Amino acid sequence: MAVGTFTVLPVRVERADRAAAGWAMFWAVPLGAVLGAVLGAVAVAGSALGLADPLAALLAVGLGALLTRALHLDGLADLADGLGSGRPAEDALTVMRRSDIGPFGVVTLVVVLAAQVLALGQLVGAGPGAAVVGAAAAWSVGRLAVTLACTPRVPSARSEGLGAWVAGTVRLPLAAGACAIVAGVCATGLFTSPWATAGCAAGAVAGLSAAGALLRRSVRRLGGITGDVLGALVESATATALVVAAAVTAWG
Numbered sequence: 001m002a003v004g005t006f007t008v009l010p011v012r013v014e015r016a017d018r019a020a021a022g023w024a025m026f027w028a029v030p031l032g033a034v035l036g037a038v039l040g041a042v043a044v045a046g047s048a049l050g051l052a053d054p055l056a057a058l059l060a061v062g063l064g065a066l067l068t069r070a071l072h073l074d075g076l077a078d079l080a081d082g083l084g085s086g087r088p089a090e091d092a093l094t095v096m097r098r099s100d101i102g103p104f105g106v107v108t109l110v111v112v113l114a115a116q117v118l119a120l121g122q123l124v125g126a127g128p129g130a131a132v133v134g135a136a137a138a139w140s141v142g143r144l145a146v147t148l149a150c151t152p153r154v155p156s157a158r159s160e161g162l163g164a165w166v167a168g169t170v171r172l173p174l175a176a177g178a179c180a181i182v183a184g185v186c187a188t189g190l191f192t193s194p195w196a197t198a199g200c201a202a203g204a205v206a207g208l209s210a211a212g213a214l215l216r217r218s219v220r221r222l223g224g225i226t227g228d229v230l231g232a233l234v235e236s237a238t239a240t241a242l243v244v245a246a247a248v249t250a251w252g
Contacts, residue, residue: 002027005162006143007035008069022169025150028143029178033185036139039064040120040132047124057121061113064139072142075231076112077105079218082228089222093157096228112239119242126249129192130199134245137185137200138207142238145211146230147178154215155224162227195252199245207241 001024004011013020039060046056065073082096084104095102101109123131147170156167170178182204189197211233218229 002031006031006068006071008067018165018169021166022150022171022174025147025166025170026174026178029140029147029181032143033136033140033181035064035067037132037136039139040123040135043120043124043135044128044131052121053124054118054121056124057119058117060120060135061117072231072234073109073113075228076235077101077109078228079232080104080108083217083221089157092222093226096226112235115239115243116235119239119246122246123242123249126196126246127192129189130196130249133185133189133192133196134200134203134242134249137182137189138203138238138241138245140182140185141204141207141241142211142234144178144182144204145208145215145233145237148175148208149211149215149225149230149233151175154219157218157222157224157226157229163225163229166230167225193249193252195249198252199248200241202248203241203243203245206244207237207239210240211237 001013001016001020003009004013005024006028042063043053043056043060046059047053051059078096078098078101081098081102081104082092084102085092085095087095120131120135123134150166150168150170151172152168154167156164158164183201186197186200186204189200214236215225215229215233218225218232222229
């Protein structure tokens with residue numbers, strides 16, 4: 001279920017209930033770490049082949065969108081349009097259901113994708129290890145934001161849809177385990193440099209803080225989470241983690 005929800009890979013789900021959904025939200029974190037490591041390696045390989053670091057990073061981020069069906073980016077744009085509309089909750093949710101993208105969504109996508117590309121490009125310039133570990137940490141942090149948003153006491157904005165299916169399914173032990181996985185990914189930066197580890201750790205804290213603020217705003221405005229909210233959490237946490245990781249790593 002985690003692979004089918006968070007990647008483009010076709011899978012057959014043998015079991016679909018809320019207990020399985022909770023585990024899927026947990027497994028999204030290591031899955032994100034693997035995806036991030038692959039994308040970081042792609043960016044490093046592009047740079048080694050003679051591409052400018054930002055161009056190599058652009059190709060890697062584009063591949064990431066392809067491997068996830070751009071599902072999270074779509075959610076980010078929809079949430080930006082919904083919150084930017086300034087309408088009551090039900091009307092904002094209606095805006096988010098539409099297939100088109102408004103000006104708020106376009107601007108948000110441009111800014112977030114540009115931040116991801118430029119930050120990853122800067123990590124590539126800092127070294128292959130920093131890029132691979134930084135990307136693995138950032139993409140796992142993006143999924144961890146979803147895991148934590150699916151813990152108890154976070155309601156669903158609708159009675160149907162992905163948000164209703166996964167809301168409250170992640171128990172605290174699973175959430176703690178997911179946090180430990182991200183910490184472990186950040187710790188692998190020690191094989192590169194202490195600054196890489198510090199950058200990943202700072203990026204993780206910043207990414208989760210940004211996602212937490214967005215989640216709080218979404219719950220207050222919409223009444224809870226939706227699939228679009230979860231997608232927005234992924235992309236906003238990933239971008240923030242990459243930017244902070246790039247900045248801290250550069251200090252070393």
